[in-house]
Amino acid sequence: MDGHVGKFMESVGSIFSGGDVLPWCDRDIIAGFESEIAEATNEEQKSDSLMRLSWALVHSRQPEDVNRGIGMLQASLDRSSSPLQMKEKLYLLAVGHYRTGDYTRSRQLLERCLEIQPDWRQALTLQRLVEEKTRRDGMIGMAIITGAFGLVGLVAGGIIAAASSSSSKKK
16 A cells, blocks of 8 residues: 555655646556555545545546546535535546546636635646647647638639639630
């Protein structure tokens, strides 16, 4: 168990080291937290282990893990007993939605986090990542649309030129 917690802490620590990259979590860490839940002897240990597992799942590279983490967090959201716990769960949900590409939902959850603690660095960092990703995806989308219109214009021009050439040969 200590080995898994150590890897977990290293991964969490990476977000505080000044980098803006969200940490990733390996399958062996997830398996360790699943074992930790099974070995929990009381509700407090189980609850703490479930939060660590949720964290690991939404930081996984596997989409099915991320979706599982989102589901666990969503189901436990109503059982949040303090603003701190609510803020943590909202943030992890925002991470999960960011990982799945649902930037609108991620942004909404981050806004709720920042209502609880407006200066929370992790949430502000993720909010910036969401905005950058949204802006970058918007630019890519515009380039695709522009390219598609250019292609349509090129094809239409080719058809018109062929039709003109054909009709001028008939005269």
